[in-house]
Amino acid sequence: CRNYYKLSCGEPMEDCFKVVCNGKECVFPEELIKGLEDTGHTVEVCPRVIISNFGMQFCVKEEDGSFTTIPTSIFLRTGIERSSDGKPAYFAAPHGGMDVNISGPLVGKGTRPAWLQFYVSIGGLTCFHPDEDQDAPWAAKTSLADIYSSEDAIRAIRMCAIVSITFNCIAT
DSSP, X not given: OHHHHHHHTTOOGGGSOOEEETTEEEOSHHHHHHHXXXXXXXXEXXXXXXXXOOOXXXXXXXXXXXXXXXXXXXXXXXXXXXXXXXXXXXXXXXXXXXXXXXXXXXXXXXXXXXXXXXXXOTTSOEEEEEXXXXXXXXXXXXXXXXXXXXXXXXXXXXXXXXXXXXXXXXXX
8 A cells, every 4th residue: 555655755666565466566455456366366345334342351251151242342422312311322333444355276265265354443554454353243244335346346445545545644
């Protein structure tokens, strides 16, 4: 993603980070995704959202020895009051991003694809992160669209890279 920023600052293409995929130098993330597709990989890109979950560590041990996990989310006040009793209405903060799942002969071999997610982290870094959403019984991932076509996936990856540069370099 940083290559977009380097080039916008007038740095030469030779100074950019490159990855070779299928014999071609990839300078931008979307070129790498296209290269992986050209080598027989399946790349699925889809925007998804889940209830924010800040860990599964808060548990209660039950009498039978099993554990019950307590949801740990951030609840936000909406500024709207319930009509039934006038009390404030709250909602669990969502966590969303652009999911990227890659599987094929080089990346994501076997039964588990390489799972990435593009989002703004709690620390402020906007980038592709490992998709480590925990399997929480109260928080199912919801797709906000159908899985993108190859052309739309390439466009989405490019837009994620540009948003990353905007948030990380220009806006901070």
